[in-house]
Amino acid sequence: MYKHILLASDGSENAVRAAKEAVKLASYNQEAVIDVVYVVDIEKSKYDVLHSNSKEAADLARRKKNSKVLQFLNEANVTYKTTILRGEPGPEIVKYANEQGVDIVVIGSRGLNALQEMVLGSVSHKVMKRVNCPALIVK
């Protein structure tokens, strides 16, 4: 069964839904570890620096963002670790997943409509196309 489960998290409700499925997958294997990957989007660096009074405040704000998912995993009583990456979310997740040779990627979908997807691009779709392992997109 899956041992190294990558859970891509942006801290949103979609990520919490994805976390639920990741926990289900992990429950089949005693040794399974959920790797919660949170990508700090460098597009937003300017915003984050401008809107926080210090580096420490910016770091705290990011940690808080991911807290819902981590809280859920704590309660679910599974083994997990967190990884923080920097860059453009989609490609960073793909790069990390392929480098680490994870067994499966679990990612929430934002549920955009066709037009939004055309303009904004679907991160989950891009990740699914480019990772070398199975991917589970959670609606």
Place this chain on the structure above:
Amino acid sequence: MQTLKQQWFGNIRGDILSGIVVALALIPEAIAFSIIAGVDPMVGLYASFIIAVVIAFAGGRPGMISAATGAMALLMVPLVREYGLDYLLAATILTGIIQILFGIFKVAKVMKFVPNAVMIGFVNALAILIFAAQLEHFIGISTLTYVFVAITLILLYTLPRFIKVVPAPLIAIIALTTVAIFSGAELRTVGDLGAITQSLPSFFIPDVPFTFETLQIIFPYSLSLAIVGLLESLLTSQIVDDMTATESNKNRESRGQGIANVITGFFGGMAGCAMIGQSVINVKSGGRGRLSTLIAGIFLMFLIIVLGDLVVQIPMPVLVGIMISVSVSTFDWSSFKYIVRAPRTDAFVMIATVAIVVYTNDLSKGVLIGVLLSAIFFVVKISTVKITQEGNCYTVHGQLFFASIDGFVDYFKKADIKQNNIQIDLSQAKVWDESSVGALVKVMDLLKERGIDVEIVEIDQSSKKLVEQLNSLYSSS
């Protein structure tokens, strides 16, 4: 922090590619900022070349791009208009000297005292001024001008969806300059506003009288330039730090900016600083090391020497379109949300900073007044003491010091106390100075006259030393 070797050669491929991308994106900006300052395009192009090359060696933040910037160009306008280029070059050298001193005296630390409300105001005001500087180049000139500005903007915002390798501004310039040349369209060009010299910059001493009077003219400009340059450079370095999850040497950066400006001034370039937009482009294109900044500068100069003839034919409306997109990306669009959600005083400081800059056309004034305003608001906030009553226990919340004691004493003057003895609980307060001990004495005396005994309880350790004086005062009387 990385070793010098890593900073230079740790990322050769990425640095060379990103340096080239940045050089391409720098050319239109360097020209446009020269036009804003009121000097020949070469002044901004030479500045961008020299500053980038010097900062690659002398800077404290590898991967950050410094060149001629809008913030600095806007400050120079009156100096250039009234006294000319040589005074600008002299002011540039003096700016560098001031920044080197800032670096030596570790002024970078003072950045902590510039609140984010002021920084948000700074970038917004900068965006508005850059936009406003474009108006004269396209409002009411000709219909064709409007059409070209519009087409440029459309290209800038749609091309990146399809072509990611080549910067959209470059494609827009090449495509629209070609169209303009071959259609013989009647448009103003860069050449109408100044000449391009296809040669390397050379050393010369600015032709100004070396008198006290000259110093009096340039010093205020140099000081403003030094402050604004340092502020934007340190803000940019924080952003690059954040993007790359590394740290940088802020004092070295300040000295480096100074050295770069001194050298630029002697080679006919205008003062510059770090650029947020270009640095973000550099990091996103894979640039991390000092090499990327060096390549950006050298490649820019190479392009000007080779393609100078074509550069003068760039239609002004295209440059205007590019500058509009620069101002759009400089503006912090979340500010509208910020105005609604941030504490009232912060929102006020942000708006005040923008308003002062737009009114005075001087970014440094906006920043100084913004910092002052937030300092005043901070003191007002911290000098407000709240007192809550429960039975005969009065709990003081806040900081007791010279500015806050009036409210504290007033409360007890007006309080309608029925008990014969009360407690003043200081567990939620801190006693800072002699004035506050004096205030406690005053309150005790005041209440004693009304026949009320006062006991002060729950004093924290650091306040205790001060309050002990009070005990000795009372035991001796």
